Amino acid sequence: MKQWISLVLCACLAVSLCGLPAYAADDRIEVTEDISVSADYDWTRFAGKNVTLNVYNWGEYISNGSDESVDVVSAFEQLTGIRLNYTTFDSNETMYAKIKSGAANYDVIVPSDYMVAKMAAEGMLAELDLENIPNLALIDEEYKNRDFDPGNRYSVPYMWCTTGIIYNTTMVETAPQRWADLWNEEYAGSILMFNNSRDAYAIGAFKLGQSINPDTVEEMAAVMDELKAQKPLVQAYVMDEIFDKMEGGEAAVGVYYSGDAITMIDDNPDLAWVFPEEGVNLSIDNLCVPATSQNREAAEMFINYLCEVDVGVANCDFIGYSTPSSAVREQLDEELSESPIAYPADEVLANAQVFTNLSDEINDELDVQWSEMKSYNEGGNAYAMLFLLAAGVLLAGFNIWRKLRKKMRNDY
Amino acid sequence: MKLNNRKLAAPYLVWMVLFTVVPLLIVVYYAFTNVEGAFTLENLARVGGYGSVFVRSLLLALEATVLCLILAFPVAYFLSRLRASKQHIMLMLVMLPMWMNFLLRTYAWMGLLSVNGPINTLLGFLGLGPYTMLNTAGAVVLGMVYNYVPYMILPLYTSMTKIDASIVEAAQDLGANVRQTLVRILIPLSVPGICTGITMVFVPSVSTFAISRMLGGGANLLIGDLIEMQFLGNSYNLNVGSAMSLVLMVIVLLCMSFTSSFDEDEMEGVM
CATH class of the missing domain: 3.40.190.10 (Periplasmic binding protein-like II)
Known part of the structure; x- marks a missing residue:
C-alpha cells in the first residue's frame, strides 16, 4: 500500500514539474550576450544524453566565431547540451555524392533548391516534423511552399x-x-x-x-x-x-x-x-535532414534554432547572404537590410525563376x-578518337616488334 | 627471423590489395555495368564522344614532357658533374619548390600570368604587351612543366652520376665532337633516367585537373576535369566516370610499357 502511495506522489510531482513553465515569466532565454532564444520550446530535452549532431554545410556559411563574429555553434551547444560536429562542402554535387555513397552519416545538410527536389525524389531526405520547428512561422510566405518542395515537407529555407x-x-x-x-x-x-x-x-x-x-x-x-x-x-x-x-x-x-x-x-x-x-x-539554400539520420528530433531542434531571430541576424551579418525572414531583416544593420543587392526590388523578384530538379x-x-x-574549339571529334586508337595500336605493335627483335638477337 | 623473410612484406601486400587492387576492380566493374548493374559496353562507347578532350590532354602532356626533358637534360648533366658537396645543395634547390603545396604554387602562377600581373607590368615598362597569357593552353603546359620538372631532373641526375667522366674524356680523345659525344655517349647511357623521367612527368600531366582549372580558365578541359565532372558534377554518373578512368589507365599503361621496353636491360636502381 505504501508503495502505491509513493508511486502516486511521484507521479503527481512529475506532472506538476512538467506543468510548470520551465523558465520564469520572461519568454526569452539568454544564451550569450548576443543570442537569446524563445523560451517556448524545450531546448534541453537532449542535455546529458550524449547526442552528437553531424552538420554538413557550405564553407563560410554559418557565423562560427571567426573574425570576431558571434559564435552561434557554441551557443547552441551551451543551450542544448548537444555536441555539433560541423563539416563543410563546396558544391551541391559534392554533398550529394557523399550522401549518396553512404560513406558518411549526417543529421543536417544544406542543399539548394533543385538539390532538395532531387534528393527528395530519390528518398534521401527525411520528412520533417514541423511540430518541432515552430520557428518556420518566422519565415516569409514567399520563400515557403516553392515548387522544389511543396508544403515544406523536407526543407526549411536558410538563406537565399x-x-x-x-x-x-x-x-x-x-x-x-x-x-x-x-x-x-x-x-x-x-x-x-x-x-x-x-x-x-x-x-x-x-x-x-x-x-x-x-x-x-x-x-x-x-x-x-x-x-x-x-x-x-x-x-x-x-x-x-x-x-x-x-x-x-x-x-x-x-x-x-x-x-x-x-x-x-x-x-x-x-x-x-x-x-x-x-x-x-x-536560389534558396535549405536546411534538411537526410533519411539516414539517427537523431532526427535533435536535428529538427538545430534547424529550429537556426531560424531564431538572433541567430539569423548573426549569420546574415557574417555570411552576407539574404535572409528569408522579415523578422531577421528588421534587426540587421541598415547598410545590409536596405541593400538593393541583397534585397532587390519587388519587380526584380517578380521576374525571378527558381531551379527545379531535371530528369536524369x-x-x-x-x-x-x-x-x-x-572543349568545343577543337573540332573533329570522331577522327580524334580514331587517331588515338591508331596511335595506341601502333605503340603496342612497336613494343611487340622490339621484343621479338630482342628475342631473336638473344637466340643467336 | 631472417631478413629475407617474405612475411615481412605482408603488411604492405595487405595494404596494396585493399587500397589498390580492390578499388581497381571496382572501377572495372562500374565501367562495364549500367546503373542497374547489368553488363554493358555503352559507357565505353560514350567515352568515345569525348575524343577531342582525350587528344588534347595527350598532346598537352606530350608537350610538357618534351619541354621538361629539354630543360632537365642539361641541368641534370651539370648537376652530376659538380663536386659532391655542391651537388647536395643544388639538389635541394631542385626539390625546394616541392616543399610548398602544389595548389598554392599553381595559384601563384595565376597571379603572375594575369593581365595586371607582374610579368605584364614588367613587359609594360619595356613598351610591350599586355599579353593574354592566362587561360590559354600554353599556360596549362607551363603549369605542368613548372610542377613536374623536378620529377624529370631527379631520375636523369641519378642515371648520369653513374656515367664515368673518363668515358666522356675517352670519346673526346678519340675525336668525337660535342654533338657526337652527346648523341652517341651521353644520351644512350642515360636512357634509363630518360624513360623513368618521361613516365613520371607524362602520367601526372595527362591526368591533372587542378592545373587546367586554374591556368586554363575552365575552357581547356582535360581528361581529369572530365572524370571529376562525372563524380562531382551535375550528372553524377559513376559508370561513365569509371569507363573514362579505365581508358586513361590503359593509355598510361601503354605509355609505360613503351618507355620501359627501352631499358629492360639497363634499368637498375633508378625507379
Whole structure:
C-alpha cells in the first residue's frame, strides 16, 4: 500500500514539474550576450544524453566565431547540451555524392533548391516534423511552399540570393543591362562565366526567354548553342576565382551570386552590380535532414534554432547572404537590410525563376553538352578518337616488334 | 627471423590489395555495368564522344614532357658533374619548390600570368604587351612543366652520376665532337633516367585537373576535369566516370610499357 502511495506522489510531482513553465515569466532565454532564444520550446530535452549532431554545410556559411563574429555553434551547444560536429562542402554535387555513397552519416545538410527536389525524389531526405520547428512561422510566405518542395515537407529555407552581373565601372564604356549583353563584342575577352552547368545554362535560357529548367533535349540544345556562340568572348569559366579576378581588375564583367557580390564591392568600390532585365535566378539554400539520420528530433531542434531571430541576424551579418525572414531583416544593420543587392526590388523578384530538379535524361545530356561546349574549339571529334586508337595500336605493335627483335638477337 | 623473410612484406601486400587492387576492380566493374548493374559496353562507347578532350590532354602532356626533358637534360648533366658537396645543395634547390603545396604554387602562377600581373607590368615598362597569357593552353603546359620538372631532373641526375667522366674524356680523345659525344655517349647511357623521367612527368600531366582549372580558365578541359565532372558534377554518373578512368589507365599503361621496353636491360636502381 505504501508503495502505491509513493508511486502516486511521484507521479503527481512529475506532472506538476512538467506543468510548470520551465523558465520564469520572461519568454526569452539568454544564451550569450548576443543570442537569446524563445523560451517556448524545450531546448534541453537532449542535455546529458550524449547526442552528437553531424552538420554538413557550405564553407563560410554559418557565423562560427571567426573574425570576431558571434559564435552561434557554441551557443547552441551551451543551450542544448548537444555536441555539433560541423563539416563543410563546396558544391551541391559534392554533398550529394557523399550522401549518396553512404560513406558518411549526417543529421543536417544544406542543399539548394533543385538539390532538395532531387534528393527528395530519390528518398534521401527525411520528412520533417514541423511540430518541432515552430520557428518556420518566422519565415516569409514567399520563400515557403516553392515548387522544389511543396508544403515544406523536407526543407526549411536558410538563406537565399540571386544571380546577376557584376562589372567594373572603370573598365566598361557602357554598363551591361541585360544577360544578352554578355554576348556583346565590346566585352570580348573580359567576361567571366559560371563554371557550373546549371548556372551557366540559366544565363543562356534567360537570353532566349526560356525556362531555366528545360523539359526537352531540343530546348536545351538551343541554349547550349548560345553558350557555344558566347565562348570566344569569354575570358574564363570560374567559380570562387572570380573574387580575385574581379577585385584585381583582371576582368571587366562577371556573373555571380548577389551575396558574394556584396563582399567584392566592399573590397573594390569600382565594382557595381546589376539585376539583368530578363530576370534572375533566385536560389534558396535549405536546411534538411537526410533519411539516414539517427537523431532526427535533435536535428529538427538545430534547424529550429537556426531560424531564431538572433541567430539569423548573426549569420546574415557574417555570411552576407539574404535572409528569408522579415523578422531577421528588421534587426540587421541598415547598410545590409536596405541593400538593393541583397534585397532587390519587388519587380526584380517578380521576374525571378527558381531551379527545379531535371530528369536524369536531361541532366546527363546537359553534362555531355556542357563538356562538349567547353572543349568545343577543337573540332573533329570522331577522327580524334580514331587517331588515338591508331596511335595506341601502333605503340603496342612497336613494343611487340622490339621484343621479338630482342628475342631473336638473344637466340643467336 | 631472417631478413629475407617474405612475411615481412605482408603488411604492405595487405595494404596494396585493399587500397589498390580492390578499388581497381571496382572501377572495372562500374565501367562495364549500367546503373542497374547489368553488363554493358555503352559507357565505353560514350567515352568515345569525348575524343577531342582525350587528344588534347595527350598532346598537352606530350608537350610538357618534351619541354621538361629539354630543360632537365642539361641541368641534370651539370648537376652530376659538380663536386659532391655542391651537388647536395643544388639538389635541394631542385626539390625546394616541392616543399610548398602544389595548389598554392599553381595559384601563384595565376597571379603572375594575369593581365595586371607582374610579368605584364614588367613587359609594360619595356613598351610591350599586355599579353593574354592566362587561360590559354600554353599556360596549362607551363603549369605542368613548372610542377613536374623536378620529377624529370631527379631520375636523369641519378642515371648520369653513374656515367664515368673518363668515358666522356675517352670519346673526346678519340675525336668525337660535342654533338657526337652527346648523341652517341651521353644520351644512350642515360636512357634509363630518360624513360623513368618521361613516365613520371607524362602520367601526372595527362591526368591533372587542378592545373587546367586554374591556368586554363575552365575552357581547356582535360581528361581529369572530365572524370571529376562525372563524380562531382551535375550528372553524377559513376559508370561513365569509371569507363573514362579505365581508358586513361590503359593509355598510361601503354605509355609505360613503351618507355620501359627501352631499358629492360639497363634499368637498375633508378625507379
